Amino acid sequence: MFPVHRPRRLRSHPQLRRMVRETVLTTSDLIYPLFAVPGDAIANEVRSMPGVFQLSVDKIVEEAKEVYDLGIPAIILFGIPADKDTDATGAWHDCGIVQKAATAVKEAVPDLIIIADTCLCEYTSHGHCGYLEVGDSSGRVLNDPTLELLKKTAVSQAKAGADIIAPSGMMDGFVQAIREGLDAAGFQDTPILSYAAKYASAYYGPFRDAAESAPQFGDRRTYQMDPGNSREALKEIGLDIAEGADMLMVKPALSYMDIIWQVKQASNLPVAAYNVSGEYSMVKAAALNGWIDEQKVVMETLTSFKRAGADLILTYHAKDAARWLNE
Numbered sequence: 001m002f003p004v005h006r007p008r009r010l011r012s013h014p015q016l017r018r019m020v021r022e023t024v025l026t027t028s029d030l031i032y033p034l035f036a037v038p039g040d041a042i043a044n045e046v047r048s049m050p051g052v053f054q055l056s057v058d059k060i061v062e063e064a065k066e067v068y069d070l071g072i073p074a075i076i077l078f079g080i081p082a083d084k085d086t087d088a089t090g091a092w093h094d095c096g097i098v099q100k101a102a103t104a105v106k107e108a109v110p111d112l113i114i115i116a117d118t119c120l121c122e123y124t125s126h127g128h129c130g131y132l133e134v135g136d137s138s139g140r141v142l143n144d145p146t147l148e149l150l151k152k153t154a155v156s157q158a159k160a161g162a163d164i165i166a167p168s169g170m171m172d173g174f175v176q177a178i179r180e181g182l183d184a185a186g187f188q189d190t191p192i193l194s195y196a197a198k199y200a201s202a203y204y205g206p207f208r209d210a211a212e213s214a215p216q217f218g219d220r221r222t223y224q225m226d227p228g229n230s231r232e233a234l235k236e237i238g239l240d241i242a243e244g245a246d247m248l249m250v251k252p253a254l255s256y257m258d259i260i261w262q263v264k265q266a267s268n269l270p271v272a273a274y275n276v277s278g279e280y281s282m283v284k285a286a287a288l289n290g291w292i293d294e295q296k297v298v299m300e301t302l303t304s305f306k307r308a309g310a311d312l313i314l315t316y317h318a319k320d321a322a323r324w325l326n327e
Contacts, residue, residue: 023307025299027071027325031115031272032318034075035210036060036101038082048206049277050284052316054080057097057104064105064112070322074113076166076314077101080212081123086131088123092152096123099160106161115193116162118154118178119169120146127215129169129223139215140222143171150174151181158187166249168195170223176243191246193272197233197259198251200224203278210277233259234266241267247312252276254301257308264309273310275302280316295324 010020035054037044042056055063060077067075079098081090090096102114121129128139130146146169154165165182167174175194182190200221208214225232237248248267250260251274264271283301287294298317305313315321 023303025303025306025321025325027322028073029302029306029311029313030072030318030321031074031076031312031314032063032067032072033078033314033316034060034063034101035078035080036097037080038097046206046210048209049281049316050288052210052277052280054210057101060101061104061108064109067319067322068109068112070319071326072318072322074115074164075105076115076117077105077162078117078211079122084123084125086125088120088130088149088153091118091120091123092149092156094156094159096156098162099156102157102161113163114161115164115166116154116157116160118150118157118165118167120149120153121169121213121215122211126217127213129220130171137217138222139217139219141169141171143173146171147173147177151177154178155181155185155187158182158185158190162190164191164193164247166193166195168198168251170195170198170225172239173243175240175245179244192244193247193249194240194245195251195274196237196240196245196248197256197263198224198249199227199256201227201252201255201276201278203252203255203276206277206281227255230259230262234262237263237267241269245269247272249274249314250310252279253305253310253313254279257304260305260308260310270311271309272312272314273305273308275305275313275315275317277316283317295320299324 011017037054039056043059044054046052077098081097119129121127128141130141167178247270249272250256253273253275260273286292
């Protein structure tokens with residue numbers, strides 16, 4: 001009898017669909033980003049990211065406890081310093097805001113993994129990810145001098161309690177420089193999660209509200225990747241692997257699932273996908289207007305990242321997703 005093959009047989013019952021599901025999202029896949037600011041009892045909602053807050057260290061600790069209780073294994077910390085300068089002092093100073101937050105979280109929730117975003121744009125007065133030539137207004141970062149800043153920043157973050165260092169500035173050689181710095185300081189066992197393929201994306205707009213990191217002039221296209229390139233991503237990940245990266249990240253995620261897939265196929269390292277601020281805000285805006293079912297869209301999107309090859313997903317939806325998964 002035609003048709004002989006009837007794939008719908010395996011879709012006939014919810015439990016049967018669950019049994020044969022190929023891609024399963026769990027709370028262990030999730031990483032929750034947090035934004036640390038100086039002060040006490042501060043929770044400033046980010047205008048363009050409903051449900052996301054700039055938090056003082058005491059509030060960061062409260063969030064960390066909630067994240068851990070939800071079964072999410074890790075957070076990533078971003079910092080907004082009180083003062084900015086051309087040397088990005090707030091990024092590498094022992095009393096920097098990320099360092100304070102990392103130490104406080106590690107004391108309060110020792111089993112929660114702390115990832116430190118190792119970048120400089122939040123801490124420089126010009127908003128770029130490293131040193132510039134004096135008088136430069138193009139945003140062309142000086143690569144090799146910036147490596148020394150990144151090395152100092154990574155070591156200070158590890159000393160403060162960060163379990164994973166995540167360099168995101170897309171400087172050439174940044175993984176090797178940070179690996180050398182960590183090893184020399186006695187942190188041979190601290191892994192590096194490299195933002196290996198980070199694109200110059202318009203999807204970062206709301207993040208710049210949250211991290212107060214918009215460039216004061218120029219843009220970041222001389223160091224972040226062109227959105228039209230995929231072979232270049234494989235070149236970047238190859239270099240980072242050779243320099244000692246332990247994990248690789250693709251950022252953004254939603255418009256770059258082909259890159260996630262290619263990176264996964266080309267390496268045997270864990271691959272992370274960053275579900276960035278613009279992706280989050282679009283879903284939130286549509287949900288708040290009643291245009292979509294937020295829960296269904298979020299869970300479908302996060303599952304698609306994993307299906308594309310992501311082992312880890314950094315997402316502002318993490319707490320909501322964990323609650324839905326735990327229902």
